[in-house]
Amino acid sequence: MDHPPADADAGDIVIEVDDGIATLWLNRPEKRNAVTFDMWNGIAESCARLADDTTVRLLVIRGAGDHFCAGADIGGLGGTSGYARANEAADTAIADFPTPIVAFITGACVGGGAEIAIACDIRLADTSSRFGITPARLGIVYPAFAIERAVRLLGPSSTKHLLFSAELIDADRALRIGLVDEVHDPDVAEERLDQLTNLLAHERSLLTQMASKQLVDAVANQGRIPSELARRWAAEAATGADSDEGIAAFMERRAPAFTWTRPAT
Numbered sequence: 001m002d003h004p005p006a007d008a009d010a011g012d013i014v015i016e017v018d019d020g021i022a023t024l025w026l027n028r029p030e031k032r033n034a035v036t037f038d039m040w041n042g043i044a045e046s047c048a049r050l051a052d053d054t055t056v057r058l059l060v061i062r063g064a065g066d067h068f069c070a071g072a073d074i075g076g077l078g079g080t081s082g083y084a085r086a087n088e089a090a091d092t093a094i095a096d097f098p099t100p101i102v103a104f105i106t107g108a109c110v111g112g113g114a115e116i117a118i119a120c121d122i123r124l125a126d127t128s129s130r131f132g133i134t135p136a137r138l139g140i141v142y143p144a145f146a147i148e149r150a151v152r153l154l155g156p157s158s159t160k161h162l163l164f165s166a167e168l169i170d171a172d173r174a175l176r177i178g179l180v181d182e183v184h185d186p187d188v189a190e191e192r193l194d195q196l197t198n199l200l201a202h203e204r205s206l207l208t209q210m211a212s213k214q215l216v217d218a219v220a221n222q223g224r225i226p227s228e229l230a231r232r233w234a235a236e237a238a239t240g241a242d243s244d245e246g247i248a249a250f251m252e253r254r255a256p257a258f259t260w261t262r263p264a265t
Contacts, residue, residue: 002106003029003064013042015050020057020201022050029065034073035112040086047093054262058201059097060193061120062104069113071134087112088145094119095149098262100200100209104193105129105180110168115146118153121213123180124196126189131174134166152220154178205242207260
């Protein structure tokens with residue numbers, strides 16, 4: 001499906017929730033989903049709303065039509081008060097979302113689109129994808145918080161190359177430098193997205209996923225896991241039923257039925 005469901009609320013940001021899997025659609029296909037000031041605000045507000053919904057186990061971010069996101073809408077970069085704050089709030093809302101986030105990338109993933117994708121946990125792309133971080137074309141400076149995330153994901157050299165050159169790279173190169181995790185032909189990419197999201201949302205422990213997300217992010221952001229954070233998740237695992245169920249299912253050679261649910265934020 002390359003468009004939001006027909007009965008969804010109209011707008012540049014459309015949210016769909018189905019059996020614990022939420023999808024946030026960038027819904028401006030006529031502009032290759034270029035993000036406006038209002039859309040940055042909508043991303044932050046939508047993520048906050050979904051973060052409060054304890055039935056949501058996974059979030060997918062994708063673009064309507066042929067493209068993920070061609071970047072920030074250039075017309076709004078300098079003319080709206082609070083634009084930088086809205087941009088950073090959206091980026092933070094994605095990165096801090098409590099459950100895993102998968103970016104599903106087709107076509108253009110450039111500038112602000114790359115920023116959105118990098119803030120996600122897992123990036124799945126098809127072979128039509130093209131990636132770039134392009135402020136050097138405009139003589140502007142990419143947001144510092146977005147550069148930090150890019151360096152943590154890609155390393156200094158690859159980040160500098162993308163920023164210095166503003167060149168677009170294909171999906172194979174994006175895979176080699178770690179910008180995406182999987183690349184598939186367009187005719188199977190959607191099927192792989194469904195397979196992966198159902199696996200994560202319905203066959204794996206949400207407790208393990210949320211703990212892992214916080215612990216890995218601590219290493220990426222701070223260089224270490226604070227002992228308090230490690231103790232908190234160890235205690236949560238010890239008092240929850242998922243570990244007993246997982247071990248029992250393994251010994252009995254059956255699929256586990258994990259029951260841990262996340263607390264309200």
